[in-house]
Every structure is written in structure tokens, then in C-alpha cells.
């Protein structure tokens with residue numbers, strides 16, 4: 381189960397920014413505090429893949445950190461499966477990180493970490509192999525992370541996430557820094573993985589196409605103080621193709637405009 385209820389969530393930080401005269405209201409300074417997230421309400425269903433978009437610095441990572449329990453909200457609360465979040469929970473949530481692999485462990489050992497509950501060594505190895513095959517890293521089981529390319533490391537991290545089998549997976553810009561083809565491949569792998577495990581995935585991206593191709597839902601956050609400016613369920617059939625779906629293309633242009641780009645590239 382991985383349902384998430386975000387209720388009237390706000391976050392302020394100590395304001396260390398110099399505010400230009402006349403712009404005080406624009407970034408909502410309350411004395412020495414600066415408001416980053418304001419009155420966020422979201423109800424996320426178990427199994428939903430929600431893609432978050434928004435300008436740089438608007439608070440996407442902050443929101444995910446609060447959901448993951450790494451930070452406390454200033455106001456409001458987050459409930460996961462009906463229980464308030466009071467801190468990080470490795471049982472429920474897996475935070476996908478760029479360099480989340482343990483460098484002193486092989487690919488196989490890293491992936492096996494999430495399967496320690498399996499008593500039989502043979503069962504464990506079989507499952508480890510299954511996840512490694514799924515992300516097409518067979519042949520690299522005994523490699524250490526430093527012996528893999530950046531894209532292969534991300535795929536190994538994906539296999540690790542699959543092995544952990546969390547209720548909720550949090551991915552903050554998981555494709556950043558990847559070359560175009562690896563990015564496309566990883567995107568496809570995450571979509572396939574989601575179709576297979578049907579767990580809740582919260583994914584932050586700067587790439588409108590990623591959000592449209594992947595998401596069951598898109599949430600767009602506005603500028604500071606950040607509110608939800610669009611929350612749209614995407615019921616386009618998969619696999620999604622802009623050329624074959626005029627509605628999807630139209631929404632793409634709409635999102636570019638909403639995010640301040642006048643023509644979609």
C-alpha cells in the first residue's frame with residue numbers, strides 16, 4: 381500500500397536572501413522567514429505514478445523530502461497509508477539516488493541488500509538475477525559501481541529499488557546527466573517497472589515529455605511561494621506517442637506555455 385495524503389502543507393525557511401525593494405510580496409517574506417511551499421493539498425492513490433514539474437527552486441525537492449520524512453513541514457501534515465509521517469521509513473519508501481549504490485559492494489551484492497529477508501541463498505540469488513536481467517545488466521553482476529558507466533549505475537540502482545520492493549518510490553530528477561539514448565532507455569525501464577510492480581512513484585523532472593510519457597498524473601508547482609497550479613490525470617493509452625495522439629500533443633503545448641516557454645521544441 382502506498383497512498384499519500386498531503387494536507388494543507390506549508391514550508392518556510394529562514395530567509396537569508398536579500399529581497400529587492402518592492403518584491404517583498406512576490407516571495408512572501410514573513411519577517412525573517414521565507415515561504416517555499418504554501419497550502420499544498422494532494423491525494424495520491426496507491427500505485428499512481430505522479431510526475432512533478434515546476435521551475436527551478438520552486439520547492440519540488442523540498443516537497444519530496446517532506447513526504448520521505450527527511451524534513452518536517454512548517455504547517456499541515458503528510459499521511460502515508462493513513463499514518464502521519466514522523467520521520468524516514470525504509471520499510472515503505474525507497475529514495476532513488478544517483479549514487480545510491482554502496483561502492484564497496486558488487487552489483488549483485490547491492491541488489492541483494494533488499495532481499496536479505498529471504499532465508500535461502502539460492503532463492504535470493506535467483507531473485508537478484510531476475511532484477512539484474514530486468515535492467516539488462518547481466519554479465520556485470522560482479523562489477524563494482526566504479527566499474528560501471530553512469531547509466532549502468534542508475535540501472536543497477538533501479539534493480540536495487542525493485543529488490544527492496546517499497547510501497548513508494550521517490551525519484552528526484554532520476555535521468556539528469558544521462559546521455560539522450562540512456563535517458564530514453566531508463567525512461568522506458570521505469571515505465572515498464574511501474575507497469576510490473578504497480579507501486580506509487582513520485583518523480584520530479586524538468587522534462588515535460590518525460591512527465592507526459594510516464595505519468596498517470598502530472599502535478600505542476602508554481603513559483604515561490606509554491607502552490608499547485610495544475611493537477612491533471614493522464615488517461616492516454618500506453619505506450620504514448622505524441623505523433624499519434626493530437627490530445628497529448630495539445631497538452632504538451634499547453635504545459636510548455638504554462639511553464640513559460642512560448643513554443644514547444
Ligand SMILES: Nc1ncnc2c1ncn2[C@@H]1O[C@H](COP(=O)(O)OP(=O)(O)OP(=O)(O)O)[C@@H](O)[C@H]1O
Pocket residue numbers: 393394416434435436437438439440441442443
Ligand atoms: N535547508 C534549506 N534552508 C533554506 N532554504 C532552503 C533549504 N532547502 C531548500 N531551500 C530553499 O527552498 C527553495 C526550494 O528548493 P528546492 O531544492 O526544493 O527546489 P527545487 O524545485 O527542487 O529546485 P530544482 O528544480 O532546481 O532542483 C529554494 O529557494 C531553496 O533555496
Ligand SMILES: [Mg+2]
Pocket residue numbers: 440441442552
Ligand atoms: Mg530539486
